[in-house]
Each structure stands twice: as structure tokens, then as C-alpha cells.
Amino acid sequence: MPAFNEEENLAATVEDFLTTLAGMEHRIVVVNDGSPDGTGRVLDDLAERHPGRVIAVHHQVNQGYGGAVRTGIAAALDQTDMRRILLTDSDGQFRAEDLLTFLQVQRDERADGVIGYRKHRADPFMRKVNAWIWTQLNRVLLRTRSRDVDCAYKLLDRKLLDDLTLTGEAAAISPELLAKIGAGYTRIVEHPVSHYPRQHGHQTGASIRVILRSLTSLAGVYRDLVRDGLKWRRTRRALTPDDPLLAVVTGLAAVLSVVAAIYYFNQGVVLSYKDAVSHVLIAARVVDSPTAGVAQLGGVWLPLPHVLAVPFVWIEWFYTTGMASSIVSMVSFVITVRYLYKIADGMAGTRWAGVAAAAVFALNTNALYLQATPMTESLLFACIAGAVYHLQEWCRTGRYGQIALSSMWTVLATLTRYEGWVLCLAVTCVVGYTALRRWRGYTHIEANLIFFSVIAYSGIAAWCGWNWIIFGNPLYWQVGEYAKPSLWVTDGDQTVGDIVVSAQTYLIAMADDIGYVTLGLAALGVILYFARHRIHAATLAPYALLGFLPFYIFTLYAGQRPLHVTEIHGDLYNVRFGMVMALGAAVFAGFLVAYVKQARPFVAVAVAATVLAVPGTKTLEEPVAYLDSPGGRIDVGSATWLKENYDGGRVLMQNFGNELVTFQSQLPLGEIIYEGSFRMWEPALEDPLKSKVRWIYMRSSQGAEDGVYKSLHNTPVLNENYQLLYQDADRLIYRAIRTETVR
Structure with a gap:
């Protein structure tokens, strides 16, 4: 747990983990990152009351979130022999009970790591927006797959952290960690974690200074990953192909x-x-x-x-x-x-x-x-x-x-x-x-x-x-x-x-x-x-x-x-x-x-x-020969007329054989009832007025009449309720006489 100005939150957070992990072999490493308040005093008191269970590490001057995380990982590796390491925060926004679930998920999934994501983030709206932008940026730049890249709840196998070099500062440390542990043949799974409102103090991650530091550090991380061949392998391979x-x-x-x-x-x-x-x-x-x-x-x-x-x-x-x-x-x-x-x-x-x-x-x-x-x-x-x-x-x-x-x-x-x-x-x-x-x-x-x-x-x-x-x-x-x-x-x-x-x-x-x-x-x-x-x-x-x-x-x-x-x-x-x-x-x-x-x-x-x-x-x-043929010119002509005169409403038109007219007329597809309109096509052929059809298009080519023509031509429902507005060699276009009844 990195801790900076967490005097009021640290004791409750550590005690939560101590209580939950009672009966299990564990160590809690807390890094006091040069806090000017009483965080160091609270940490030393915890270490004195729980010897061997709480390990206190102090920075004399503030090194930032990234430096505190690096120090904490180093202490966990050097001073303990624990096989699994949880990275979390000391501000009380996460609970120890989720660690038990993460341990079970890791065993069931045979995973090398379980990465948390906050399903319901207890942060102000703008912080959520900033976090979403940050996550998307890291997905594009570092190819991290996490849906919540800066979630401070990560359960990792010790082998993932051995010999791992981290250089990221501020918020860049988390995406760097994810990018590097995900670059090898490792199995990393995600699991939701509960997130609670901060009870005391205030967050520093949204300050302009921290944001700029994070962005600058992220650029450096990206440079190092590309240099080491851990990212953009395909791009590097494209620049130096096996077969030029x-x-x-x-x-x-x-x-x-x-x-x-x-x-x-x-x-x-x-x-x-x-x-x-x-x-x-x-x-x-x-x-x-x-x-x-x-x-x-x-x-x-x-x-x-x-x-x-x-x-x-x-x-x-x-x-x-x-x-x-x-x-x-x-x-x-x-x-x-x-x-x-x-x-x-x-x-x-x-x-x-x-x-x-x-x-x-x-x-x-x-x-x-x-x-x-x-x-x-x-x-x-x-x-x-x-x-x-x-x-x-x-x-x-x-x-x-x-x-x-x-x-x-x-x-x-x-x-x-x-x-x-x-x-x-x-x-x-x-x-x-x-x-x-x-x-x-x-x-x-x-x-x-x-x-x-x-x-x-x-x-x-x-x-x-x-x-x-x-x-x-x-x-x-x-x-x-x-x-x-x-x-x-x-x-x-x-x-x-x-x-x-x-x-x-x-x-x-x-x-x-x-x-x-x-x-x-x-x-x-x-x-x-x-x-x-x-x-x-x-x-x-x-x-x-x-x-x-x-x-x-x-x-x-x-x-x-x-x-x-x-x-x-x-x-x-x-x-x-x-x-x-x-x-x-x-x-x-x-x-x-x-x-x-x-x-x-x-x-x-x-x-x-x-x-x-x-x-x-x-x-x-x-x-091209078809478009220049009589049939093609008729299709184009009727499509052009529809495009210029259509003024809204449902259209009854068979698609088969009339595809060109449908497309070139630019009729809204959501208004066209055709043979693929499930449970709408047949009722519309039987009674288009009842189906609120305003326009009817039919093809009357001898021997190739479409379904609309066969069903409606010269029927009372058509002649009494629709007016013929367009006719050429073998195309007929009708519109409802009383348009208000089909709107």
C-alpha cells in the first residue's frame, strides 16, 4: 500500500486486511511516501502493534505514486517469501473481503494474475470521465486490455514481479505494469471489485501537475516498450520484413x-x-x-x-x-x-x-x-x-x-x-x-x-x-x-x-x-x-x-x-x-x-x-449494358421520380427485381415493407391501408410481375384508397388518397 497524507484512513484500511486475513499467512507492506502529516506515525504504531505482520517503509521525501509502488514491490520481494502479492491503496476505497474472492478466482482460473475493475466507481463524475479517457489512451498506445487500467487492486503471482523493471511515474505505473506482465505467456483475468467513497482527505490524481507527469511518463514507457520489442511487434516486423x-x-x-x-x-x-x-x-x-x-x-x-x-x-x-x-x-x-x-x-x-x-x-x-x-x-x-x-x-x-x-x-x-x-x-x-x-x-x-x-x-x-x-x-x-x-x-x-x-x-x-x-x-x-x-x-x-x-x-x-x-x-x-x-x-x-x-x-x-x-x-x-437497356432506364427513371417526390410514410415494395430502385431512390429502409419484413409483408399485401402503407410500388412486366402487382393490381382496396401518380412501360407508383390515415 503506498500512502501519502492518509493519516485518517491508513489505520482502518490496514486493520481491515489484518482482520480479514487472520489465520492466513500474510504480510502488509505500507510505504509512507514522505507524508507531511501524521501518516508515518500511524504506520509505525501499526508496525509496533502487529510485529511481523505489518512492514513499514518510509520515504524521507515524496517520490510520487510510481516511486511508492516500486518501493513497495521491492520490499515485498526482498522482505517476504509470499507467493502472491496484492497491489492496492491505503485510502479505504477498497475492502479486504474482495481479496478472498480474488484468491478463489486465481485458483479456479489457474491464472497468473487477477486484475480488478471497478464496476461501480465511487468517484465524482469528472474523475470518471478522466479515468475513461486515460484507459482508452492506454488501450491504444500500450495495447493494455484492462477495462479499468488504473484500478488499484491487482493480485499477482510473485514470478510476474521478479526481475520486472518499472519506470512509470504517477498514474503511468499501473498501465506500464499491465503492459509488461501481459507481454509474455501469462494468463491474466479480470474480476470486478467493490469501490467505496473516500471518507477522509482528498485525491491528488486529478491535479494538473500529476496529469502532466503521468502523460510525460507514459510517453517514456511507450518508448521503452517499443525499444524492447514488447509492443508494436507487427509494426517492427513490417519495417524489417523477412521477405522484402x-x-x-x-x-x-x-x-x-x-x-x-x-x-x-x-x-x-x-x-x-x-x-x-x-x-x-x-x-x-x-x-x-x-x-x-x-x-x-x-x-x-x-x-x-x-x-x-x-x-x-x-x-x-x-x-x-x-x-x-x-x-x-x-x-x-x-x-x-x-x-x-x-x-x-x-x-x-x-x-x-x-x-x-x-x-x-x-x-x-x-x-x-x-x-x-x-x-x-x-x-x-x-x-x-x-x-x-x-x-x-x-x-x-x-x-x-x-x-x-x-x-x-x-x-x-x-x-x-x-x-x-x-x-x-x-x-x-x-x-x-x-x-x-x-x-x-x-x-x-x-x-x-x-x-x-x-x-x-x-x-x-x-x-x-x-x-x-x-x-x-x-x-x-x-x-x-x-x-x-x-x-x-x-x-x-x-x-x-x-x-x-x-x-x-x-x-x-x-x-x-x-x-x-x-x-x-x-x-x-x-x-x-x-x-x-x-x-x-x-x-x-x-x-x-x-x-x-x-x-x-x-x-x-x-x-x-x-x-x-x-x-x-x-x-x-x-x-x-x-x-x-x-x-x-x-x-x-x-x-x-x-x-x-x-x-x-x-x-x-x-x-x-x-x-x-x-x-x-x-x-x-x-x-453497364443493363443500365443502358430499356429495363435499366426504366429502373433509373422510376427511382429518380421517387427520390424527387417521396414525402414520407411507409412504402410497400418487393425487393426482388427492384433492388436498383430501392437503393437509388434513397428511400429510408426503415419505412419499406418488403418480402423480408417478418409478419408485415403478407398483411400489407392483403390490406395496405390497414398496415399504414402510404406508397405502393409495383412492377407490371409481362411474365415477370412482382408480388405487389399480383396481389393488389385492380383490387378495390387499391382503386378506392390509392391514387396512381407515376406510370411508365411497366412501373406503377401509388400514393394513399387520404394521407392522414396512414401517417
Whole structure:
């Protein structure tokens, strides 16, 4: 206990501990920090009355709180053999009874230390504010995790304090202590402690002199921690990376990502895809909807991209520009480039193969456009690349940490897009085959498959369970009202039932997205890789990147999803599906580089060929073509009218097929009743007036009428209570005649 001018509080505080600890081996060290009042006299009296139990230490001159704590710790270590040491104050604001609880918590948790936090702080309001600011400052600067960094109730194992050097002054001593004891492999837990009002005297911690001294000392503590490598290890590692070339590639990828995003943002095409708009809307409706909550994540599109965007949609600008989701894509792009570098480097054993692979992908205009949008492909690419790299490392080393990381990236992929489910199956096959070749024992094969699958397949199981809970069918994502292939695959599609046309279509889509030159280099790389490594267990992982080729050909053949290319269908639709093969193309083209003499010049040639060989940005041409079509212009026209004329009130509007109108009209999402509005949608379709609907939007496209049109068009409830204000080729907008009844 440090004590400064605690003449009236010291005796009661020490007696409280003496009484509570009676029957237990203990020592109480009190440091009189040069108090000008009678604190020293009271302390000596306590030590005389309780010899061996109270140890008195005196500073002739005041050294401050930090100095008193250091002296007390030194005395406890030198003059006692106690295994546990409690650091507390002598002002009576803490009670000894909490120490018994802390001892029990330490035993139960097998903790090296128990750090107290004041759940109900008995201090004036401004002192609480200052304490909160101080705690947040230390969390940012020193990375302390304590919720109450200066709480004077800390139970520590003696080993944490042996050989520990503390230099902090005033209030900086406590965060320094927490930062240093938390830097090693220690188990520190937090537990609430009671806090009572001070009965006598006054606190000195809020004085300007003490605050300035604390801040100055904290800066010194931070400097020492960085110097000793106890903090900001990642920053230090980034400044001196193990692979400087990878650091350069990562930095260039980040710059390229930002530049591309700014370019496409200025072009006004970030939200050209209707699906891009839908992804932003889903994330926003989790926090702003008549029935806001996680159920708004739906049951068709997988949830991870929307969950990651939720923290950003709170900010209006991020929502209205789509950047809330684009940020996720941009970060994913940089991660993908890093992992492609590392995969190719591992395949060929040369960093220049990694540079070539990274460049082939990063300079692809389709990859750059998709990473600037809220589309989910970029996040999928990052998950695939991460899963394959760590799988490659496991195949090479057999380390279980690597297969665990691969399974974690895989489960993220399965929660991003359904291609992730294909990845999961492909990686499972690699794990099983590698275990078979390496150990040739059933037990080892089973153990490795279970170790991988428990995590990797948990996302698929969770999604099916979610669909079962929310929609009553674990396969709703495949057979639900808005998931049926018939919604997109038209009758007479040339690919359905024709495996040759399906293969041709996907090959053309790959060439549109990646370029024939890059595909040719990648094909040669695959042949060379196979010739050198066959299907050896240690080198099998990169083949997993090729599994998407047969999958997509089969989905086209089976009519599960449509993909149109100009050469066969006369238009573009879902041409971005070919981009998933850019990952395999990049690493195998990079591998080819390693076996060409004078590789460095060839890297430049390969990069130039990639840039020149991609035939435009097909992934951008497709959505722009829709916006220029009659349907796109009608969507924009009705959205513009709504934006200019909407004057408040609930809106009844189906989301499916009208996403662009919902977003561009900037209607408040909390006022829109749509098919995802639980227990509100169907009653509103039956009687919108009773549901207080003021505006009704419906689509009357022949053969593609929306649910609002089918339920309400030409019904008495619509004709008698609502007035048609807007009509074009196939859009109708109504407003209630008597607006006061629906406000």
C-alpha cells in the first residue's frame, strides 16, 4: 500500500486486511511516501502493534505514486517469501473481503494474475470521465486490455514481479505494469471489485501537475516498450520484413486497389451491378429495417460479405456510395495478391515466380474492377487463396497449425459464395490423399480428415441449420422462392443439356476475364508442374485451384446457373464467373516463369502480356449494358421520380427485381415493407391501408410481375384508397388518397 497524507484512513484500511486475513499467512507492506502529516506515525504504531505482520517503509521525501509502488514491490520481494502479492491503496476505497474472492478466482482460473475493475466507481463524475479517457489512451498506445487500467487492486503471482523493471511515474505505473506482465505467456483475468467513497482527505490524481507527469511518463514507457520489442511487434516486423519483396508487392497491391477504387468511383460504376446494390441493402437492413436484425441476412446469399459490411453501413456516406461493402472487397484483393505470391513462391522455390503470379492477378482489369465493388467475388478469392496456401504448407510440412488455418479460410469461403463449397470438397480430397500417401494408415487418414472437416464443414452445416430455423427447410438456399434456377435460366438456353456448348461457354468466359495469352501460359505451367511433380503428396495443393473448371461446366450443363457470352448467346450475363480461374492461372503462369532462363526479364514480358491480352473489362461491360437497356432506364427513371417526390410514410415494395430502385431512390429502409419484413409483408399485401402503407410500388412486366402487382393490381382496396401518380412501360407508383390515415 503506498500512502501519502492518509493519516485518517491508513489505520482502518490496514486493520481491515489484518482482520480479514487472520489465520492466513500474510504480510502488509505500507510505504509512507514522505507524508507531511501524521501518516508515518500511524504506520509505525501499526508496525509496533502487529510485529511481523505489518512492514513499514518510509520515504524521507515524496517520490510520487510510481516511486511508492516500486518501493513497495521491492520490499515485498526482498522482505517476504509470499507467493502472491496484492497491489492496492491505503485510502479505504477498497475492502479486504474482495481479496478472498480474488484468491478463489486465481485458483479456479489457474491464472497468473487477477486484475480488478471497478464496476461501480465511487468517484465524482469528472474523475470518471478522466479515468475513461486515460484507459482508452492506454488501450491504444500500450495495447493494455484492462477495462479499468488504473484500478488499484491487482493480485499477482510473485514470478510476474521478479526481475520486472518499472519506470512509470504517477498514474503511468499501473498501465506500464499491465503492459509488461501481459507481454509474455501469462494468463491474466479480470474480476470486478467493490469501490467505496473516500471518507477522509482528498485525491491528488486529478491535479494538473500529476496529469502532466503521468502523460510525460507514459510517453517514456511507450518508448521503452517499443525499444524492447514488447509492443508494436507487427509494426517492427513490417519495417524489417523477412521477405522484402513480398512487402513491396503487398504495398503496391494496396496502392493499386485504392487507385482503382477511386477511378471506378469517379466513373460512377461501383454500383452498376444490381447484385452489388443488393449486397449493400442486405447489410444495411440488418441495422435499419421495419424488422431489423440478423434475420435480414436472408437464406439465399451467404452471409459473410454482409456481416463484414455491417460495421460500415452505419455511416451514411459509406452506405450511399456502396463503400461499406467495397472496403471488404479491397482488403480481400490485397490479401489475395499476397497469398498468390506465396503459393507460387512455394511451388517454384523462387520469389520471382511469386512476383509474376501476383502481377498476373493484380493487373487484371476485371479483378481491379470487382475489388472496387460490393460484389462478393473478391472476398471469395481471398478465402480460396488463403485456404490453398496453408494447405500447401501442410502438405509440405505436416504441421497441424497449417491445416487448421486452411480449414478456417475454407469455412470463411463456404460462408461467402457457394463456390466455397466446391473448394471445401477439393481441399478435403487433397487432405485425404496426402494423409494416405504420407502415413498409409487408416487411423492417420481418419484423424486428419476429422481435424480438417470439423471446422471446414461447420459453415455449410450452420447455413443449412439457419435455413431450417428461419424458413423451415435446410435446403431453402437451393429450392426457395428466390433461389430456384428457373428464375434465371431461360428455356432454350444453349448450355443446358449440352456439355460441349457448356465447356465452350465457360472457356470463352475465362478468356474474356483472363485472356487467352494468360490461359495459354497457365496451361503450359500446369503441364510442366505435373511433369515435374505428378501427384506427389507434398505438391498436390495447387491443383485444388483447378477444381472450379469442371464445377462450372457442370452447373451450366445442369441448368443450375446461367452464364452468357456474346459469341454464343449474343449478350453477357454472369461473365464474372470465369474470374475464379484467374487464381489458378496466376500461380501456374508464375510457376512457368521459374523455369525460363533469365526469369526477371520474363516477368516483365509476362506482366505486359497479361495487361495487353485481357480483352477489355467484360465484368464492367455487362452491368453497364443493363443500365443502358430499356429495363435499366426504366429502373433509373422510376427511382429518380421517387427520390424527387417521396414525402414520407411507409412504402410497400418487393425487393426482388427492384433492388436498383430501392437503393437509388434513397428511400429510408426503415419505412419499406418488403418480402423480408417478418409478419408485415403478407398483411400489407392483403390490406395496405390497414398496415399504414402510404406508397405502393409495383412492377407490371409481362411474365415477370412482382408480388405487389399480383396481389393488389385492380383490387378495390387499391382503386378506392390509392391514387396512381407515376406510370411508365411497366412501373406503377401509388400514393394513399387520404394521407392522414396512414401517417
